[in-house]
Amino acid sequence: MTTPLTDPVSLDDRVVVAVDGPAGSGKSSVSKAVARKLGYAYLDTGAAYRAFAWHAQRADVELEDAASVASALPTFALAEATDPDDFFVRVGEHDVTEAIRGPSVTGVVSLVARVPEVRAALTAIFRRLAAETAQPGIVIEGRDITTAVAPDAPVRVLLTASEEVRMGRRSAELTGHSPEVVGEQLKARDRADSRVVDFMTAADGVTTVDSTELNFDETVDAVIAVIESRIHSRT
Numbered sequence: 001m002t003t004p005l006t007d008p009v010s011l012d013d014r015v016v017v018a019v020d021g022p023a024g025s026g027k028s029s030v031s032k033a034v035a036r037k038l039g040y041a042y043l044d045t046g047a048a049y050r051a052f053a054w055h056a057q058r059a060d061v062e063l064e065d066a067a068s069v070a071s072a073l074p075t076f077a078l079a080e081a082t083d084p085d086d087f088f089v090r091v092g093e094h095d096v097t098e099a100i101r102g103p104s105v106t107g108v109v110s111l112v113a114r115v116p117e118v119r120a121a122l123t124a125i126f127r128r129l130a131a132e133t134a135q136p137g138i139v140i141e142g143r144d145i146t147t148a149v150a151p152d153a154p155v156r157v158l159l160t161a162s163e164e165v166r167m168g169r170r171s172a173e174l175t176g177h178s179p180e181v182v183g184e185q186l187k188a189r190d191r192a193d194s195r196v197v198d199f200m201t202a203a204d205g206v207t208t209v210d211s212t213e214l215n216f217d218e219t220v221d222a223v224i225a226v227i228e229s230r231i232h233s234r235t
């Protein structure tokens with residue numbers, strides 16, 4: 001299913017769990033595991049920004065020029081799965097699920113993500129994708145979910161970990177790459193992204209889960225505990 005660039009739709013009729021955090025904090029892996037455990041849908045918004053960066057590169061736009069980047073929006077035909085057990089990202093007929101994780105896209109995604117027209121168009125897509133899911137809830141993760149995409153979500157989490165731990169986890173994942181280079185890339189991306197969105201400090205009403213001292217399963221459990229306490233506090 002290709003999602004057109006249309007106006008936002010309401011998210012009111014399902015449990016929305018909004019998760020933000022810096023690079024390597026575990027947003028994707030933890031959010032996906034939480035969604036699986038709860039039978040919720042899962043939306044990786046970073047994957048959509050990466051897919052748009054992939055598309056913009058192929059469209060041959062000038063990545064430093066906001067108007068040029070925005071000119072690639074009308075031809076951006078995104079299809080992104082919200083099933084945590086069957087995840088894919090497509091742009092038109094191209095399956096870009098793997099390609100968007102490579103260094104070429106990672107190196108330029110912050111350039112396209114800073115363009116306001118891009119953020120507005122992708123936010124509309126995220127709200128529509130969320131509204132189209134059939135599950136009783138959805139975990140949406142990214143950088144501005146708690147503040148811009150779903151600021152009224154009943155559960156809002158800032159998932160964080162010390163920079164040193166995040167760099168270590170990312171390096172362990174990317175075997176064959178220099179830990180120094182991986183660490184510098186992670187820090188540079190956070191620096192660029194945090195000029196556009198504040199995902200380092202929790203906004204009012206957002207619960208911080210710091211996984212610096214937690215293993216993966218403990219982090220998943222900590223997020224589920226936040227969800228349970230927020231949902232119960234509403235009933």
Ligand SMILES: Nc1ncnc2c1ncn2[C@@H]1O[C@H](COP(=O)(O)OP(=O)(O)OP(=O)(O)O)[C@@H](O)[C@H]1O
Pocket residue numbers: 021022023024025026027028029030046169170173211214215216217219
């Ligand atoms: N609490 C944890 N303990 C150990 N490893 C973890 C923990 N949380 C996440 N990880 C691991 O850290 C790595 C980075 O996690 P993940 O890719 O989910 O981060 P992310 O926040 O989505 O990053 P990015 O924003 O760069 O896409 C993965 O290998 C993941 O399995």
Ligand SMILES: Nc1ccn([C@@H]2O[C@H](COP(=O)(O)O)[C@@H](O)[C@H]2O)c(=O)n1
Pocket residue numbers: 023045046047049050109110111113141142143144145189193
């Ligand atoms: N809500 C979001 C999500 C992501 N971005 C930008 O996309 C990049 C890739 O995100 P990952 O989560 O896959 O690392 C990220 O570096 C941001 O530039 C965003 O702006 N808002």
